[in-house]
Amino acid sequence: MTPSPSPGSVPPATGPAGPVEPAGPARPVDGTARVDPPGHADPVDSLIRHATDNGVSWITLNRPEAMNALTWEQRERLIRLLSEASSDPDVRAVVLTATGRGFCAGADLRGAPSSHERVAGDVARMIRDGAQRLITAVLDCEKPVVAAVNGTAAGLGAHLALACDLVLAAESARFIEVFVRRGLVPDGGGAYLLPRLIGPQRAKELMFFGDAVPAAEAARLGLVNRVVGDGELEKTAREWAERLAAGPTRALALTKQLVNASLDTDRSAAFAAEATAQELNMTTADAQEGVASFVERRTPAYRGR
Template sequence: MTAAPEDEVLHRIESNVSWITLNRPEAMNAVTWDQRERVIALLGEASADPAVRAVVVTATGKGFCAGADLRGGPAAGGERVAGDVARMIRLGAQRLITAVLDCEKPVLAAVNGTAAGIGAHLALACDLVIAAEPARFIEVFVRRGLVPDGGGAYLLPRLVGPQKAKELMFFGDAVPAAEAERLGLVNRVVPAEELEATAREWAERLAQGPTRALAMTKQLVNASLDGDRAAALAAEATAQEINMTTADANEGVASFVERRTPKYLGR
């Protein structure tokens, strides 16, 4: 019997943090079509829900996400025609990564184990990445004679530079967590037994922050490598103008003047 999407992607909200957990440990959390759609939907809900102020993406078992499980998608009928593959990528892997990048709340990846292919890109699209010591990242596509999907050729050069990105993609070697941290793919490496607690600490700290300011900061940073200096500075000025109308900005200034700890409400 096929498991329901709700069983294969667990979800809970605690302390204003949305926890999204891939739950197919027997398959190293290779992501199916149904799982992908549920994760996209949950990220969209988190983005729109004022009660959610941070998101954690993690997984059960020994694997974070071993890539795409092509056997888990809708059955293909008939002969493939030109455009089918590009359409599948646009509607599948690229939508998943875009949902992370466009989420208006900070998204933290808690990588418990192997993150390969689209699984690696799911983690690297997140705003912050905490990895357990056994975790590793693999650009597995070349091993299958494939071109990277899920925005890999967009994400990796922005994190490690074009030369290192090509090395990782050309050879497809596993990158251990410690090396990933050295390269700048990961923010922090912790013992496996400390991963959830560390992710919770970081996420709850983000959830207590000025949510709209964090959202606009995320947008500015994500767009910074795509435009010129003038566009970046104009976007920054616009973001400042918008943010100064928020209650949290007023609270931040007032708390500084009054020499007290700010209490942000996420609006």
């Protein structure tokens, strides 16, 4: 399980000006935007804001006073929203971000049930049903997922960001493999994700020492795609997500699937998967549109079909 960093190891949730506003629409921006119906609101809805705007599903963690440490209920809602994004034809990209000065401080252990006598297999079962399900939901989401990391991402929070397809980081963002500070083993797929991003030696360095990695260093290592000014994070995330939302949705989904699978397969299996993906993609309207637009020398108009 992922511990939340101690209060002294991360910046406070609010500054003199109060919590930073969420990166993403909390209300409809135009006729294409929608928010979750208030009449069907669940108590956890205020802790995870959700809105869809211009084909982009904005998912915003909203517990700034707790550095957006995840409760069990928040985790389940995140998993559900990612699953819904996969199946919703009106959603063609996802942005995952947060309010305040923390992106996500890991799992909220303070909200866990009081300790009781352990049964063999309890911890492994909890990890499989919890952190691993969340990371799997990000990796398996059929729409491109962009992380807009607005602040500290620690433990499971760091892995949540790194599991996304593209990672934007504000200049004030930090990534912390906090587990070793508490005598714990990384969870949430950390030992799977990090070596694939930066190699085993660098991954072990981050995990063995647990030092905070500033955004600029994270970019140098290859943990993030781009670092932008704090005030530019929402704008850049919106530009990237809307560009993805205007693209050939099924081709992007199949490309994501191929790239993710390539890290776990040999050449023959990867080539076979590529051929299958090509076959599947050529049945889509967007693929036909892409070829036709090239022949006709015009800009393609993809519809996500």
